[in-house]
Each structure stands twice: as structure tokens, then as C-alpha cells.
Amino acid sequence: MADKRARxxxxxxxxxxxxxxYICEEELLDNNLKLLNYVQQESGAKIILxxxxxxxxxxxxxxxxxxxxxxxxxxxxxxxxxxxxxxYNPHAEVHTYSPAFKDEDxxxxxxxxxxxxxxxxxxxxxYKDIVKKINPHAxxHTYSPAFKDEDxxxxxxxxxxxxxxxxxxxxxYKDI
Numbered sequence: 001m002a003d004k005r006a007r008x009x010x011x012x013x014x015x016x017x018x019x020x021x022y023i024c025e026e027e028l029l030d031n032n033l034k035l036l037n038y039v040q041q042e043s044g045a046k047i048i049l050x051x052x053x054x055x056x057x058x059x060x061x062x063x064x065x066x067x068x069x070x071x072x073x074x075x076x077x078x079x080x081x082x083x084x085x086x087x088y089n090p091h092a093e094v095h096t097y098s099p100a101f102k103d104e105d106x107x108x109x110x111x112x113x114x115x116x117x118x119x120x121x122x123x124x125x126x127y128k129d130i131v132k133k134i135n136p137h138a139x140x141h142t143y144s145p146a147f148k149d150e151d152x153x154x155x156x157x158x159x160x161x162x163x164x165x166x167x168x169x170x171x172x173y174k175d176i
Contacts, residue, residue, distance in 0.1 A: 024059055033066040040068070048095060049085070051077040057084040069093030069114070082112040106130055115139040122132040 017023075021143045036047050046068040057080060069092040070081035096109050097117035109116065110131040116138055118124040124142045131138050 003137060026059075029059060030062060033063060040066075046093070048093065051081060055080065060085045061088045064092060065087035067092075069095065071095040071097065072113075074098050075102075075109055078109055078112050101127065102173065107134055110134040110138060111140060115141060117141045122149065125135040 039045065040047050048069040048071050049063055049067050051070050051072050055077070064085055065088075068079075069089075070085050072078040072081050073096065074096070076094045078094055081092075086092045086094070092110060093114040095115040095117065096113040097119075099119045101109065101118070101123060106127050107130060110127075111134055113135070114137075116126065116127075116131060118141065121142055124140060128140055131140060
């Protein structure tokens with residue numbers, strides 16, 4: 001199958017390619033990035049690169065010209081974002097999310113992440129003091145299922161942003 005893909009590539013040196021290999025058509029990548037940048041400009045949204053889906057760090061010099069940062073799913077991807085993506089764009093943001101952060105990773109994640117998304121309020125409460133001590137500017141966020149009014153008030157005091165997995169009409173709090 002790899003040979004079929006290599007034969008379909010219109011490039012003069014395809015016979016020199018050894019498979020398996022990764023090929024990126026830079027013109028197509030650049031066109032896609034321009035489209036994403038247009039969406040950012042028109043909407044005011046920030047678009048960040050999901051390293052789980054595309055971590056070809058050899059393209060970060062190009063990608064970083066258009067996208068505002070990276071989202072990672074743990075320490076190693078966050079380190080890749082900070083060390084490789086941010087060297088081309090020092091203002092890029094590193095967002096880190098994990099369903100279950102490891103105790104031994106959280107300090108380094110706090111050092112290199114601009115935003116940390118916790119899967120549960122329990123994780124947020126567990127790590128908030130450690131993260132804020134190491135990186136007072138890190139944004140702390142949580143995804144949360146439905147919970148009691150007093151829980152929402154407590155979480156709102158320490159979390160910069162809460163994304164609820166419950167229909168909005170069930171909530172009394174419009175400004176959380």
C-alpha cells in the first residue's frame with residue numbers, strides 16, 4: 001500500500017523514497033493553514049493544533065505562523081509543544097488536558113502549560129495549589145457533569161473556566 005501512495009506522488013525524486021515514510025505536501029498544508037487563519041480572523045477564535053491528530057514537528061515552523069498554539073494530552077506532548085512549536089512562535093499557548101494526570105508529571109506540566117484542563121472537579125481541587133504555586137498565570141479549567149449549586153460556586157472560585165456536560169437550560173448561573 002505504501003508503494004501505491006509513493007507512486008501517486010508527483011515529484012521527481014520519488015524513486016529515492018524509502019518506505020515507510022511520511023510525506024507532507026507543503027502547499028496543501030499552507031492552503032489549509034491560511035483557511036484556518038481566515039476563520040480565526042473572522043470569528044475572533046483562537047485555533048490551536050491538536051498534537052494527538054498532527055504532531056509532525058518538522059512542519060511547526062510553518063504551522064506556528066498561523067495557529068495560536070498546541071493542545072496536548074499529557075507531559076510528553078506538552079513538552080513537544082513548548083520546545084518545538086514555541087521556538088518558532090514564543091507567544092504560542094500550550095494547553096494540556098488528560099483524563100487522569102499523573103502525580104509525578106503535574107509539576108512539569110504546570111511549568112510548561114499556559115492552560116490545564118482537568119477532567120473532573122476532584123482533579124482540579126487535587127492539583128490547583130501545586131499548579132498555581134509553580135505557575136500563577138496558568139489557566140485552570142474543568143469539564144464537569146451536573147453537580148449541586150454549592151459545588152458550582154466553590155469550583156467557580158478557583159477555576160478560570162468551566163465547561164458543563166449538561167444542557168444549559170438546567171443551570172441557574174448564567175455568568176459562570
